Amino acid sequence: MSLLIKFESKSARVKGISFHPTRPWVLTSLHSGVIQLWDYRMCVLLDKFDEHDGPVRGICFHHDQPIFVSGGDDYKIKVWNYKQKRCIFTLLGHLDYIRTTFFHNKYPWIISASDDQTVRIWNWQSRNSIAILTGHNHYVMCAQFHPTEDLVASASLDQTVRIWDISGLRKKQMPGGGVPSRPTGAQQAELFGQPDAVVKHVLEGHDRGVNWVAFHHTNPILVSGSDDRQVKIWRYNETKAWELDSCRGHYNNVSSVIFHPNADLILSNSEDKSIRVWDMQKRTSLHVFRHENERFWVLAAHPSLNMFAAGHDNGMVVFKIQRERPAYCVSDNMVYYVKGQQIRKLDLTTNKDVALCKLRHPQPFMQPYFSLSFNPAEGTFLLTSRTHNKDLCAFELYKVPTNSDGSTEAACVKSTGINALWVARNRFAVLDKAQNVSLRDLTNKELRKLENINTAVDDIFYSGTGMLLLRNDDGLQLFDVQQKIVTASVKVSKVRYVIWSKSMEYAALLSKHTLTLVNRKLEILCTQQESTRVKSGAWDDDSVFLYTTSNHIKYAISSGDFGIVRTLDLPLYILAIRGNVLYCLNREATPVEVPIDNSDYKFKLALINKRIDEVVNMVRSANLVGQSIIGYLEKKGYPEIALHFVKDEKTRFGLAIECGNLQIALEAAKKLDEPAVWEALGETALLQGNHQIVEMSYQRTKNFEKLSFLYFVTGNTDKLVKMMKIAQARNDAHGQYQTALYVGDIEERVKVLRNCGQTSLAYLAAATHGYLSEAEELKSELESRQQPVPPIDPQARLLVPPPPVARLDENWPLLASARGAFDAQLLGLGGQSATNRAPGVKPTAPAFAAMEDDV
Template sequence: MLLDINRKLFARSDRVKSVDYHPTEPWLLAGLYNGSVHLYNHETGALIKTFEVAEVPVRCVRFIARKQWFVAGSDDFQLRAFNYNTHEKVTAFEAHPDYIRCLNVHPTASLVITGSDDMTIKAWDWEKGWKCIQTYEGHTHYIMNIAFNPKDSNTFASACLDRTVKVWSIGSGQANFTLDAHDKGVNYVEYYHGGDKPYMVTTGDDRTVKVWDYHSKSCIQTLESHTSNVSFAIFHPSLPIIVSGSEDGTVKIWHSGTYRLENTLNYALERAWCVAYRKDANDIAVGFDDGLVSIQLGREEPSFSMDTSGKLVYARNTEILSANLQAAQDDDTPDGQRLSLAVRELGSTEVFPSTIQHSPNGRFVTVCGDGEYIIYTALAWRNKAFGNGTAFAWAGDSNTYAVLEGKSKVKLFKNFKEKGGAGLKGAGGWTVDGLHGGTLLGARGTGFVVFWDWDSGEVVRRVDVEAKDVFWSGSGTLVAVVANDSFYILKFDRDAYTAAIDSGADIGDEGVEEAFELIAEISESVRTAKWVGDCFVYTNAANRLNYLVGDQTHNVNLFDTPMYLLGYIPAHNRVYLADKNVNIYGYALSLSMIEYQTAILRGDLQAASEILPNVPVEQRNKVARFLEAQDMKELALEVSTDPDHRFDLAIQLDDLETALGIARATPDPESEVKWKSVGDRALAVWRFDLARECFEKASDLSALLLLHLATGDREGLSTLAKSAAAKGQNNVAFASLLQLGDAEACVDLLVKTERAPEAALFARTYAPSQVPKAVEAWRGDLKAKNRTRIATAIANPAENPEMFEEGWEETLAKEAETKASIASSEPQVNGASEEEEEEEEEEEFTDAE
């Protein structure tokens, strides 16, 4: 089995005795022999947090993600729990009278199971105050490991140095049965995750790994290769492999079907002690004497292929399953929800599939993996052809294909027989990493992609780019070359290539430069992609589903998890995607809309108008946004069905009649903003009557004030003053009355709005006859506020007309000074003199004046 093995995290530290992955966050927990617990980001490799847990070795750690905790057992007999977000210690207590060597967390219940050197296992319930609800006795040596059965979480197995493995039920202190597993102490036990085999794997100090059938209690296989004590072995949850690690410093990968040793890894970190795996990915982590390593085994992307009719074929290990998406045509499942499809077993394959691909006509399916390829018939799943090959590519006619043997030998086949002749020009001189089929045969290597003509074997063009994939459109004129952080859309000009060949020019290894033209360069990382006509549909590294028309990208949807593009079925107007477990999801994407956008970009407005009636009504607004982006606002206004968008377009185009119609049809109070916008545009084009109507509808009194002032409309100002006063917009009302010269009305408005001091001062300047009324209102307001002294001190011209002759300010000041001197002799009241109160009132009066 050929698996890509990529090291994601390499961290040196003190001896690592336990590791665990967080189920949702990119975190890796490591318990160290020095008593610390480290929290790493396994994607970035950064050490996020360090917890000083104990002064003795921490031998076991596990996340309890549903509580934001991790739990740790150590050599000071203590079981501790910490909140990994706040660093708060949740609990710490003595769980055993000896070293705590292993623990595990129940997948659903509030239980932690611990195993100790005291030869007992205990179950602790954190919802009951960490009470010990059960003790399991029967082992006669140190308990090394505990594993829950994934098919029955009420049972678990324990590995012990007494050479046995025992299986327990949570509610019983006595073992269900015992396996005499190894000739020496047993270090590890783990269950098989699949539902088809009742298997478990064990490791021991006898340097072996054993696979057991726990129903028949018999040993199925013994794996021998390690040269020292074997610390652990696990069944990988998604790949058909067993991973084991030993004190000999190596990690070995075994095929779980054939039990053949596939690979041996050595990271020079001394003895391997512990392992963890991610259930939702292919990652595993291993702890050593000198640090830890997190590695990715194989690709995250599932192996699948869907033909143009919707027939899906995908692999689950070496089993081949199929489903027909044509059945989803009448499925009314909303976008983004999982489709319910009937899945059937199609057969199996002799190799572990790294890629699966249909032939262009859908009659054949090629499985490539383990350095071999096998071509099967799509319906009966019969072996049609096979051979050695690390990569495979179909031509456009389904009768021709290419196979890469090794790194440089490319063979061409026609009708399942190898083609004779000179072969591909220059193929032997390049180191090739992969082949890509389509209109031309593409091969990618380090820093280049080269395209050959299928028939002649001549080099069409060599493109210098570090590519990871190549996608040809169905028309054969467009090709997407995908790099790590960007992709390029090229247009193939066969006529230019043919003309160069006919002219007898020596094209060499670089090909014909004019054969390809760069159409677009997009800075996005493509994960999976398909062509729909001349539209490039793809998922990117940000978990978005996008499509490209011309040189513009458009978003269809955003996902929470990575999704992989299966293909597009025009009859459904839907694009289909799958997650890692090949659960299928559909999203609406109208082919007619894409064709319309393409016609617009070509400048073919007549063809676009013919296509438009076929665009679904629910997609018209997206088309209108596209047209607006092309600065075709008039056409966007015709296409759009969204009133708000149509209104915005009409305003931009100064189409006031259309904007007015939309504003009149908009219910209050939503219409006020629209009326205001129309009014502003009406002013800009000197349509004052329309602007006045709009501002009145929008209740924009400030704008009406400016408009009436600019046009000298006294009647309008009078009406505005009444309307503003009724609506409580007193500033506008006052300004209107002041511009009309109605000082008496201004005084009345100030008095009415409880601004009597301003009314008095205003009246003295502009309407002397109104001063007594304003002053009386002022006095009444002060008396209501218990400011009697100030109210008495205010002079009313109706009462003291002499004070309002020349020099009345000095007279008033002297009178106030006299009153202050009289008040100074009065006794204090409640801790403050009346003199102080009088001074305070006098200051307030002065301020008011």
């Protein structure tokens, strides 16, 4: 067995570590003087705090306030607020390096140990020192409060561990156990004269300096680690303290030692580059975890989770020492799982949870069962236990009688094997340590070995009756046990779990950080990469796969759509999905019902399957709101549906333009009232032939040139005359002349040319169009200026536009936006067809286009 490493950081030497009590955070204090805040679940550095001069050795999170305390070689204790990202105050008093700093679980106190041979207790609310514990005659390497009692333990290089009684200090500082009293002058004077903190026991037994000491969380026991390479266990009572035993095995200085919070285990680490796990009862070493090239300096346990962290020369490692995933399997509406020393059954229809039988060979704490396989026809179970040593892997075959209860021991046959699972009602497959797969009967008798397997198999998975999935270095192979052939294969690396849908049509392949959905032929449908570990999953009735990661419940649709259902504080293992309820197991193997909102993936599924009625109902209920669903609809080509979710006017306008919904676009444009918006609306309206909206757009943007041409092509001469007057008022000669051309007003054109100093052109215009009096007047003007009079072309044609046959008041159908069946239903139009499209023109809104085509 090796460490189950969850996170590793690279940094300078780590001298102090503290877990946050509720969030997935860990603080590290470095020999470089920097304090780092890490998220060990997401594996990212959240923040840095750098105010100490020199190494920082002590670090500790407060159990409920957003603060932490640090102590360094600059003789300073600093209290930080991690929300404000700053040091809020500094405590001064120590005269040498500060080794450890810890908060009290109940009172506003900090305890610090220093090379000045003292232990100090501080009140972080009043920001002063309330006690100095003197007596050690060498560096004090560690000092800690008892979790519940008025005791302090300290470890020193003077080779002793001391237990101090601080009940006098508690009574003086916290009368009645409430708010600390403000000390008066008299009390302040008595602070060090009265026995506020007295030595209760001096523990002698180490041959060299003691580096660490820790209280047991419930029992009157201490553990200490020393430079004499020993871990010692001590017991104490009111009158005396004595050494229980020593744990020998480290071959260099023991740096740190702690009790496991949930088991009779002790963890220690050392400068010999190892972490050891000890049996507290037998005082023997259970496991040794070695780390190449790095000495260990500190060890910390999470206050409530099975999580530990160790600091070494080049960073930190966050780890677990045992697997926490419960062994379970699901058969129809029944869930079978292992809890403690029992196999239990949970009925998903009635929520009845009962014990089936008692296990004959329960697994030790650090090696829980790996998997459970159930045979409903015979009422038999296969329980597999695994270690990294293949010789120690084993499985147990349990036959549970029908009248069995939780106290009955079922008949059990135990045998060696890496994995075992059922392939038929009276046959199960076993993978042995030699990587051979064999078939066995109900008595565990080997019938035959599977042949024609041309690869080394390192794991096997259930794949239906008579079928097995074989895992090798390249991926998975689907093997037919009867025909002895490989029927399909897929390249997916390091698959840990395979979960089949109820119809066996789809399978989910779970790797460490990857989810792959395949069909029965092992053809890959979609793949999703996760930043955290993929834990478990189950299929719902619509073939949507719901799965859990370390911190989320997510969904995957075989079409390639993924999304988040909800966040998780702690990992859960999904058993089954019933409606909008997930049935799960937590790490304590306790069934948990988790309500979920499945509207997000139900909506996407309805869109994919073009179930219009369902989509309409979901839109009307308005349960789906958010940028993610809007972005999804736009990306998938359903802007007209996204339109019904959008509240932001700019987004609403963009979607309306995209799907050609001019009315909604016009409403949004009026509210936004921006030139760019009106320009885009005018362009879209012109494509659809809605000249009324085009007119409004040109008016709002004051695009007089385009507006004049619009009036010209629609035959609106009255407004053209107005445009000509507007151009004159604006001194826009070019616009005035062009509008006069559209209207056919010769006098106005001559007038514009004359006013612009184009007398020759004015003369030609007047003479050509038969305005003789104006022509003579202009000719005289030219001659008086001694300018040449241009000759009149006898072949010239008059530039007078023909009058419009009929004024166009209605819009013309150049391009109408297609209205899908979705729009028709939402607007209560039934199945009426939309405005006809021009031949050969593609609609702007493609949603459900196949369903509305006339052909």
